[in-house]
Amino acid sequence: MKLLLARHGQSAWQAKVMDGDPNPPLTPLGETQAQRLGEYLAAAGDPITAIIASPYQRARHTAEIVARYLNLPVAIEPDFREFDEWAAGWAPLPVSMWDMTPADPELQPGYSRFRARVFAAMQRVVAQFDDTAQLLLVSHAGTISTQVRILTGSDTPRLWIGNASLSLFEWGCPEREGSWVIHYLNRVEHLPASLRTA
Numbered sequence: 001m002k003l004l005l006a007r008h009g010q011s012a013w014q015a016k017v018m019d020g021d022p023n024p025p026l027t028p029l030g031e032t033q034a035q036r037l038g039e040y041l042a043a044a045g046d047p048i049t050a051i052i053a054s055p056y057q058r059a060r061h062t063a064e065i066v067a068r069y070l071n072l073p074v075a076i077e078p079d080f081r082e083f084d085e086w087a088a089g090w091a092p093l094p095v096s097m098w099d100m101t102p103a104d105p106e107l108q109p110g111y112s113r114f115r116a117r118v119f120a121a122m123q124r125v126v127a128q129f130d131d132t133a134q135l136l137l138v139s140h141a142g143t144i145s146t147q148v149r150i151l152t153g154s155d156t157p158r159l160w161i162g163n164a165s166l167s168l169f170e171w172g173c174p175e176r177e178g179s180w181v182i183h184y185l186n187r188v189e190h191l192p193a194s195l196r197t198a
Contacts, residue, residue: 001126002134003151004041004048005144005167008062009033010197014163022084023056033164033195034062038069040190041136048072049133052125054080054140062164063138070136079121083142085110091149094156102156115155118146131172141198151180162188162198 009030013021026034041048052075053063063074083090089108094100107115122137129135137147141161149155151169161167168183188196 001129001131001171002046003126003147003169003171004134004136005147005169006037006062006066006136006138007141007144007161007163007165008054008056008058008138009037009065010163011058014197022082023058025057026061029195029197030058030062030163031065033191033197034065035069036190036195037062037164037166038066041066042069046134048136049129050075051136051138052077052080053138054078054082054143056081056140059138059140063136066136066138074138077121077125077137079117080137080139080143082140083111083114083146085114088113091115091146091155100154100156107155111155114142115146115150118143119150122147122150148185152182159186160198162186162191162196164188164191164195166190 010027010033011030012024012027015027048070051063051067051072053059055076055078067074088110091111092102144161144167145159148159148167149157166187167185170181170183
């Protein structure tokens with residue numbers, strides 16, 4: 001099974017057009033980024049089995065644009081929505097540059113709830129498909145960072161996730177059977193430099 005984790009295109013909040021809106025739409029640039037992502041995936045020759053998106057309109061619209069290129073419907077997973085409990089705490093930091101053990105092994109309440117929500121959603125989604133499926137999961141920087149932490153088994157990595165970027169994980173590839181293998185993180189080669197935002 002392969003999981004392609006894609007972030008939505010640029011939102012109006014990121015462009016400072018709609019400050020404070022928890023559910024902003026895509027900007028015209030964000031729509032263009034989504035189109036480029038769709039073109040890239042359609043040309044890749046590695047068929048996508050299903051597209052599952054966060055319900056927030058920036059992710060849902062990105063998925064819908066991509067879906068036009070792949071001729072697939074978009075399923076919504078409510079629990080792929082973005083983190084929204086900043087006051088209750090984010091993921092722990094590593095102890096040092098060389099020690100990825102959390103400085104505080106207890107997850108803070110806000111992040112603990114978010115992680116549990118994302119983990120349960122991933123389990124539900126994956127359980128619906130056989131082990132040959134390739135799933136495109138379209139969501140948010142916080143959600144993708146947490147998905148990566150879950151798949152790598154560490155809550156401390158920090159990721160800079162670009163708009164319309166791709167990260168690919170594979171379960172049970174022949175060389176590393178029985179584990180999630182990272183093929184790439186935060187790939188943006190389908191976007192020219194002028195379309196790259198974070």
